[in-house]
Amino acid sequence: MAYLEFRNIHLKFDERLIFSGFNLAIEQSEKVLFCAPSGRGKTSLVKMLLGFVVPDQGEISVAGVTLTGETVNSIRSKITYVSQDADIPKGIVSEVFAAVFKFQVNRRLNYQETVLSDWLETMSLPQDTLGKNVDALSGGERQRLALILGILLDRDIWILDEITTGLDHTLKIQIVELLLGYDKTILVVSHDDIYLNRGLREVSW
Amino acid sequence: MVFIIPIVIINYKMGIGLNKRLIYALFRMTIQLILVGLFLQYIFILNNPWINSAYIFFMIGAAGISTVKTCGLTMKNQLIPIALGFGVPNFIMILFINQFIIGLDNVFNAQYYIPLMGMLLGNSLSGNIIGINTFYSGLKQNEREYHYRLALSANQWESTLPWYKEAITACMNPMIASVETIGLVSLPGMMTGQILSGSMPMTTIAYQIVIMAGILITRYFGIHFSIILTRRKAFDAYDRLKI
Known part of the structure; x- marks a missing residue:
């Protein structure tokens, strides 16, 4: 059994059939680029993995565990999801980070705020970002914070859904190289050429 | 009623489409109050604890139905949780007031039991509607943020907490404002x-203080219980909001 599996997925969305009998297997540490044309359900696919979209038919498994209402929490705790919208919780950045690591499941990570300083620099964010309100940040800044949060959560599977939209070219290359360098199972949803020729397996439908 | 006539004429001349609803509302109010008056008169004469309590439960049920409808919840799943959620704190409060504050021999005495419970319930009702609406519509409008919190491995309680707190605040804010200004802006x-009906102002003040404190307390616990009880059936197995 592969690390991540979609088996015979059927999904209707607004009366439109998006998947009918879709199959996909992804191995551990594999890096995959979903580059299907718009409207084919790329985001729905990754949301199915997180249990936010439930297929009408078919089965999904993550690390040998079939996704159901009972297993959804443990599966979510294996996945880091960063989306284009980067909906980080509202509030002052440093408090938001602290709050996330106070969630029961994340407490074992022993988070210290001092690690953030280096990460802000890596992501080209000013140090005073920590004291700012999430609402006052730009979309690109929020995305990078969500990436830092994702890296710090240290989970096995990363889903990066259109994360390069708010970034300039140099920063884009720098961040994509950084992220792809990790030994994680990485699923990328994007149309950006920046991911091409970097050894990702391209999946389209 | 004579003063209604100019209103109707002005509305008619200016094409303000209120007449039908206005007249219907006044008519309905009159009939409703006369019936309630007759009914209450009868209940007061009988003054039987069981009948009085049955009437109270009827009020709780009606308030529950009103909340469920206004907040767009499902009757089948949510009526009982809502009715319990604010029925129980109000019921405990009325017994407490009647027994320990007023010191009645019979805590189910219709003269106190029914009107005071009506005031408590009426206020809990409006508070509950505000609070429940704030909670569920907040979750619905911020679905992406809510899902992101779940994806960060917050459990259902942790991920809904911001909207829970917002709901309690929204429920209590108008109450606290009216407690602050009571007597200054309008007499309750x-x-x-x-x-x-002939009471001295100081007597009425004593009752007013008791009832305001009672309302504040039951409103607070009512909204907590209502959210806690309704949320059990408001999410699916994947913690997605069903409402």
């Missing part, structure tokens, strides 16, 4: 009624 209805 209960005091006005008592004064009109």
